[in-house]
Amino acid sequence: MATSEKQSSPKPPPSPSPLRNSKFFQSNMRILISGGAGFIGSHLVDKLMENEKNEVIVADNYFTGSKDNLKKWIGHPRFELIRHDVTEPLLIEVDQIYHLACPASPIFYKYNPVKTIKTNVIGTLNMLGLAKRVGARILLTSTSEVYGDPLIHPQPESYWGNVNPIGSFIHFIITCVSFSLSYKVDAMIIGVRSCYDEGKRVAETLMFDYHRQHGIEIRIARIFNTYGPRMNIDDGRVVSNFIAQALRGEALTVQKPGTQTRSFCYVSDMVDGLMRLMEGDETGPINIGNPGEFTMVELAETVKELINPSIETKMVENTPDDPRQRKPDITKAKEVLGWEPKVKLREGLPLMEEDFRLRLGVPKK
Numbered sequence: 001m002a003t004s005e006k007q008s009s010p011k012p013p014p015s016p017s018p019l020r021n022s023k024f025f026q027s028n029m030r031i032l033i034s035g036g037a038g039f040i041g042s043h044l045v046d047k048l049m050e051n052e053k054n055e056v057i058v059a060d061n062y063f064t065g066s067k068d069n070l071k072k073w074i075g076h077p078r079f080e081l082i083r084h085d086v087t088e089p090l091l092i093e094v095d096q097i098y099h100l101a102c103p104a105s106p107i108f109y110k111y112n113p114v115k116t117i118k119t120n121v122i123g124t125l126n127m128l129g130l131a132k133r134v135g136a137r138i139l140l141t142s143t144s145e146v147y148g149d150p151l152i153h154p155q156p157e158s159y160w161g162n163v164n165p166i167g168s169f170i171h172f173i174i175t176c177v178s179f180s181l182s183y184k185v186d187a188m189i190i191g192v193r194s195c196y197d198e199g200k201r202v203a204e205t206l207m208f209d210y211h212r213q214h215g216i217e218i219r220i221a222r223i224f225n226t227y228g229p230r231m232n233i234d235d236g237r238v239v240s241n242f243i244a245q246a247l248r249g250e251a252l253t254v255q256k257p258g259t260q261t262r263s264f265c266y267v268s269d270m271v272d273g274l275m276r277l278m279e280g281d282e283t284g285p286i287n288i289g290n291p292g293e294f295t296m297v298e299l300a301e302t303v304k305e306l307i308n309p310s311i312e313t314k315m316v317e318n319t320p321d322d323p324r325q326r327k328p329d330i331t332k333a334k335e336v337l338g339w340e341p342k343v344k345l346r347e348g349l350p351l352m353e354e355d356f357r358l359r360l361g362v363p364k365k
């Protein structure tokens, strides 16, 4: 066979452990979730644990995740929690891997950009290495951020994106000057988005290279802005910020210009989409998101109306490279997964409000 033919035909997947087909082997599905103590990960754990045939193993370093999110499962015979950083190899026996591990909020992933890129690159390599060794299927949660500041709207999976690979240099210089004046580093300001955007783009490349070169069964989801109960209260993302501010009676901080748009997906819809993708035959990438699109001013108005009509909004500075618009084209998800979101923003926000009220100790009026 010619070399080019060899390269173009993907290898068959590696065989799972022989024990899996053994007559006396307990045939539970062992599922690893990296980042399973986080916001989306912990909701995925809840759903997977509903099936008595599933054993769920969570690996998390608790940088943004928390044991609190999993407290109802700790001690359960089908559940295991490992403190583990995916930048180190993990040697366990599993059938499926949901690879979610990576901070997703800009203030957290910009805090230590080198670590963020290591998590996306080395972390994904380690998860793929594990998938190869044990013959597991692996799903990567990629992101709508791979489209950068998109020049096509809405964004289909075929769009290659418009990402700034080095972040904003001018902004960096300004920050350095202000540093020398004030002797104070604001790590969140210095940070730029590229560590996350480009990190996830490399992670997608690695997934496809392992698929073509080693026959690994891969699935890639491109997640669009997700919200719901258990988001970190000081997570820094817009929905959690607005809800927390509304409950604390603080002005809603709309970052300029306020006309930028996002499309918000409720977490139960997201988990449903991820599980359908894992169980289906399509590798992806597939957009999973809610196409309902809102400007940040509209979002602020909605939060105000639903939670606290007496609060004000204030315009504040934005961070560099903030995408001006974002809305998923979900034609592919509808066709190949039979999936579309069910929860509208006006239905999801009150569910999140309830959770935030409990955690902030703000009773309902």
Ligand SMILES: O=C(O)[C@H]1O[C@H](OP(=O)(O)OP(=O)(O)OC[C@H]2O[C@@H](n3ccc(=O)[nH]c3=O)[C@H](O)[C@@H]2O)[C@H](O)[C@@H](O)[C@@H]1O
Binding pocket: 104, 105, 106, 143, 144, 145, 196, 223, 224, 225, 226, 236, 237, 238, 239, 241, 242, 253, 254, 255, 256, 260, 261, 262, 296, 318, 319, 322, 323
């Ligand atoms: O929530 C998510 O799923 C996504 O969050 C971030 O993406 P981003 O769209 O920038 O999310 P936010 O930080 O929530 O910002 C959304 C918009 O709200 C604005 N914003 C944010 C915070 C705030 O207090 N006020 C405000 O107006 C931002 O300027 C931005 O235009 C991550 O970079 C994505 O990878 C992740 O998938």
